[in-house]
Amino acid sequence: MTAVSAATADVPLLEAKDISASYGHVHALKPTSLHVAEGELVTILGPNGAGKTTLMRALTRLTPSRGNVFFRGRDVSRLSTNRLARCGIVMVQEGRGLFSQMTVRENLVVGGYLHPGDIDTHLQAVFELFPRLKERLDQLAGTLSGGEQQMLAIGRALMAKPQLLMLDEPSLGLAPRVASEILGTLRELNRRGIGILLVEQKAPLALKLAQRVYVISLGRIVVELKTDEIESHHDLARYYLH
Amino acid sequence: MPSLVEFLQSIVNGIGLGLIYGLVGIGFCVIYNASGIVNFAQGVFVMLGGMVCQVLLAELGLPIWLAIMVTIPLVALSGMVMEFAIVRPMMHRGATLFAIILATLAAQIMIERITLITFGDRPRTFSEFTSGGPFKIGGVAIGYQLFWILGCGALLVFLLWLFFTRTRVGRALRACSQNSEAAQLLGVPVSQMMLVAFALSAALGAIAGILVTPTQYTAYNVGTPFGVNGFIAAIIGGFGRAGGALAGGLLLGVLQALAIVALGAGFKNVAALSALLVVLLLFPNGLFAGFGSAARSQ
Ligand SMILES: Nc1ncnc2c1ncn2[C@@H]1O[C@H](COP(=O)(O)OP(=O)(O)OP(=O)(O)O)[C@@H](O)[C@H]1O
Numbered sequence: 232m233t234a235v236s237a238a239t240a241d242v243p244l245l246e247a248k249d250i251s252a253s254y255g256h257v258h259a260l261k262p263t264s265l266h267v268a269e270g271e272l273v274t275i276l277g278p279n280g281a282g283k284t285t286l287m288r289a290l291t292r293l294t295p296s297r298g299n300v301f302f303r304g305r306d307v308s309r310l311s312t313n314r315l316a317r318c319g320i321v322m323v324q325e326g327r328g329l330f331s332q333m334t335v336r337e338n339l340v341v342g343g344y345l346h347p348g349d350i351d352t353h354l355q356a357v358f359e360l361f362p363r364l365k366e367r368l369d370q371l372a373g374t375l376s377g378g379e380q381q382m383l384a385i386g387r388a389l390m391a392k393p394q395l396l397m398l399d400e401p402s403l404g405l406a407p408r409v410a411s412e413i414l415g416t417l418r419e420l421n422r423r424g425i426g427i428l429l430v431e432q433k434a435p436l437a438l439k440l441a442q443r444v445y446v447i448s449l450g451r452i453v454v455e456l457k458t459d460e461i462e463s464h465h466d467l468a469r470y471y472l473h
Numbered sequence: 474m475p476s477l478v479e480f481l482q483s484i485v486n487g488i489g490l491g492l493i494y495g496l497v498g499i500g501f502c503v504i505y506n507a508s509g510i511v512n513f514a515q516g517v518f519v520m521l522g523g524m525v526c527q528v529l530l531a532e533l534g535l536p537i538w539l540a541i542m543v544t545i546p547l548v549a550l551s552g553m554v555m556e557f558a559i560v561r562p563m564m565h566r567g568a569t570l571f572a573i574i575l576a577t578l579a580a581q582i583m584i585e586r587i588t589l590i591t592f593g594d595r596p597r598t599f600s601e602f603t604s605g606g607p608f609k610i611g612g613v614a615i616g617y618q619l620f621w622i623l624g625c626g627a628l629l630v631f632l633l634w635l636f637f638t639r640t641r642v643g644r645a646l647r648a649c650s651q652n653s654e655a656a657q658l659l660g661v662p663v664s665q666m667m668l669v670a671f672a673l674s675a676a677l678g679a680i681a682g683i684l685v686t687p688t689q690y691t692a693y694n695v696g697t698p699f700g701v702n703g704f705i706a707a708i709i710g711g712f713g714r715a716g717g718a719l720a721g722g723l724l725l726g727v728l729q730a731l732a733i734v735a736l737g738a739g740f741k742n743v744a745a746l747s748a749l750l751v752v753l754l755l756f757p758n759g760l761f762a763g764f765g766s767a768a769r770s771q
Pocket residue numbers: 254257259277278279280281282283284285286325
């Protein structure tokens with residue numbers, strides 16, 4: 232821990248400066264800056280292929296990226312994915328990324344890899360949030376329903392004690408009701424103090440939830456809005472709130 | 474026509490050798506699951522196991538238990554060096570899997586040659602762990618070493634199962650093999666897991682080498698046949714499944730032994746390779762792909 236990282240109110244939880252990534256000659260993510268404040272829930276909106284997943288992967292260094300990332304003021308740009316998890320940056324990938332041939336319990340326990348001493352307490356906390364997981368502990372993750380899989384993915388991420396929880400389209404492929412249940416859980420987690428960076432295409436849901444929204448298009452952030460400004464932003468509203 | 478006793482005898486012998494192939498096959502699976510690499514140097518660990526143990530026994534005069542306790546970590550270390558010095562740098566530089574696999578083959582040849590230069594080409598062996606025997610049932614002789622092979626083999630399989638299902642590192646290794654990105658996102662250090670996989674796989678090879686050497690001999694070049702047969706065992710079992718590799722090894726060992734009594738020693742490898750071809754033609758994903766989890770078939 233560096234001195235700067237002391238919980239100064241103005242130091243954002245996560246700050247990315249001019250982060251960019253490309254696949255060969257395709258600049259999928261042009262230099263982009265964003266931040267998530269302590270205790271904030273921020274949503275990234277954007278059409279298919281805009282570069283949302285690329286941005287999330289660049290931030291967690293699953294995809295090599297340029298630019299700088301700071302976590303509570305500490306430069307973490309050169310840290311590998313697993314070291315970032317150690318700092319408290321944990322992501323639920325697009326498509327959930329479960330260990331499908333392992334049981335629900337094993338998925339959760341691997342989620343607690345960094346905190347082997349606290350597994351039981353963390354498991355209880357996850358069961359309180361998602362009681363359905365408790366009934367399916369010995370089922371293979373790959374055989375869960377879509378909604379249950381997403382619960383497991385989030386529960387597993389929580390086992391890693393995130394301070395910033397990143398989620399890439401958690402509601403993808405879920406019935407509206409399950410989707411809003413999941414997003415409701417995220418709001419609850421946020422209330423408990425976990426910073427959340429969420430990619431979400433279901434704009435109405437996302438906007439209801441978020442304190443701030445970045446709109447990304449063609450590999451760059453085109454608009455940044457506080458949610459109370461959104462109603463007045465007619466073009467955007469027409470485009471995303473239909 | 475060979476007699477019933479001869480057939481039974483060959484099955485007994487085949488089970489012993491087959492278990493050894495199975496252990497080597499599991500070694501292939503451990504590395505493959507962790508990294509996607511087929512480590513062609515797998516047989517070299519078997520050779521090193523027998524060789525190092527023999528040298529410790531014959532030239533340093535260590536007691537057998539101590540020689541074994543020194544040999545296994547030494548060979549495991551050689552596996553870690555292979556990961557650290559060859560596989561990891563190549564992966565970091567974006568080498569294709571084919572290139573890395575070729576590099577493991579080069580490592581195998583290199584280690585064999587170094588062994589040849591250091592220890593000569595004289596075949597070596599050491600005595601069975603327990604003197605006396607063989608144990609006789611009817612006309613079938615079962616050497617005491619076979620009991621050691623079966624006992625240690627069964628124990629190892631049980632320990633491996635415990636490791637992969639009950640320990641933090643073992644579970645993390647399995648997690649890496651299923652989704653390495655997700656494992657990293659949860660804080661699992663994938664590169665350290667690769668080191669563990671290579672160490673474990675080398676240790677398995679070493680144990681196989683130590684167990685089998687008293688029943689035959691070891692020399693700088695015994696690694697290749699063990700490597701090839703272990704690889705066949707793993708493929709028959711549906712590459713990547715430890716249980717399949719074990720079953721594949723037993724099947725292969727018995728088949729080879731039967732081919733030797735029925736058709737003559739020259740047919741040992743003909744039998745092994747025809748079995749491989751038949752399995753690949755009929756069950757391209759291995760004999761046991763239909764059973765249990767069919768996860769690795771894509
Ligand atoms: N591995 C890759 N190799 C080459 N191009 C890629 C790769 N991954 C993504 N791209 C390209 O980068 C662009 C951004 O993709 P990305 O997955 O980040 O979009 P997205 O906003 O997450 O889309 P979606 O809403 O469909 O998930 C796309 O044009 C895509 O084709």
